[in-house]
Amino acid sequence: MNPHSCDDAHLAATYEQTPPPDLLALLEEQDDFLLLGHVNPDGDAVGSVLALAHMLRDMGRTVAAAFPSPPPRWWTDMPGADLVQDNPRQAPVVIALDCDGAGRLAGLQPLHAAAQYSVEIDHHSSTDRTSDILYVDPAAGATGILVFRIIEALGRPLTSAIATCIYWAVATDTGFFRFANTSTEVLEICARCAACGADPHSIAHTNVGIRPLPHLILKGRALVGLESYLDGRVLASAIGPEDFVAAGADRTHVEEIIDDIRLAENVDIYVLFKAIDLDNRWEVSLRSSVVNCAQVARDFGGGGHAEAAGFTFDGPLEKGRTRLLDALSKALPDHHHG
Structure with a gap:
């Protein structure tokens, strides 16, 4: 097969599920x-x-x-x-x-x-x-x-x-x-x-490979605000409306910040709280290879994948963070909550 030909159309892989x-x-x-x-x-x-x-x-x-x-x-x-x-x-x-x-x-x-x-x-x-x-x-x-x-x-x-x-x-x-x-x-x-x-x-x-300046400023504010919870097994940050204003950022500039947070070593769960316009309307991104993020997110009305999921909640950040940490404490293997 010519590796650069588009005419040899079929891959060798056998797919688990073909289109209905x-x-x-x-x-x-x-x-x-x-x-x-x-x-x-x-x-x-x-x-x-x-x-x-x-x-x-x-x-x-x-x-x-x-x-x-x-x-x-x-x-x-x-x-x-x-x-x-x-x-x-x-x-x-x-x-x-x-x-x-x-x-x-x-x-x-x-x-x-x-x-x-x-x-x-x-x-x-x-x-x-x-x-x-x-x-x-x-x-x-x-x-x-x-x-x-x-x-x-x-x-x-x-x-x-x-x-x-x-x-x-x-x-x-x-x-x-x-x-x-x-x-x-x-x-x-x-x-x-x-x-x-x-x-x-x-x-x-x-x-x-490239990022607009507002994204970089917003990322910096998120990284500066990182805090550890549950004996260091959870790493979280929050960026609110004042951070978006200071960075000159909008919703499109928040993409992938959670994946930069995920670079931190020796952490089981990564969390980013985002309030873009209102300080009582929060979007939450979850990343983990230890806990099923999709299941945690669904318990809060959200969804996603096992390693990457999200949800939203209305109300004060502290209240929402406390509820999430309680859920993560119960979901983490070998973590003694309560």
Whole structure:
């Protein structure tokens, strides 16, 4: 096989879960689609939505995309940005990607609920699913992998635009191949995408090679505020509205700060509390390879993955932090709480 050929289309890996036939039939038979990603979209959400949008547009379908809140600043560098709409219309087929349940569609959830055909394509482990058609594989490293499998199953070409979006989705959700979800399938798919036009250097540089000054200032304030809890097993920081104002930062500048906190050694759980506009509306990011973050987050009405999850709460920071620390004390193995 020529390693740089896009014509030798099939990977050697055997996937645990192939796309369901009813989903493939829907994509082939319908002609009007709306694709939605989750609130505060990350690279996997944006890349998955735009990759599938490209495939459908290449098939001659009518397709639009939308997100409940603005994607990060770099999303306009991804091919297909012109497909994203601020006020999308209802479509017969509405597909939610990377959402861990339709609840994370926020203000766009009514469009999904009212669709003639509602679909979820996701790699989160939530069982709170209400769609007509589900394609969920929690073992997949990213939702972009599921989109790649769909493209393969339909025999569609892996164009340069699609390859770029899928590489972006998979690389960012695996921490550019540093996280535990980096599998053989992840590496094989990204190699295929690179052979078909994705530029790994450019994508990495855009995502982790450069940062706007407000992000760096905000990160500095978060790092300065780090505190240890539960005998040093939990490391946490909080950044509130005053920090965002001082840094000249907005929501898009907070991405990945939790992953910098995660660099600290000899810690089991990493926590970042964020209040962007109101000091009584907190978003919480959790990271751990010891405790199931998704389960902890779901107990607070959130969700995510075993090693990375989040939730929100209303009220004073101290009260929310105390509740979370109590839950983490009970969840940590061999920790004597109470």
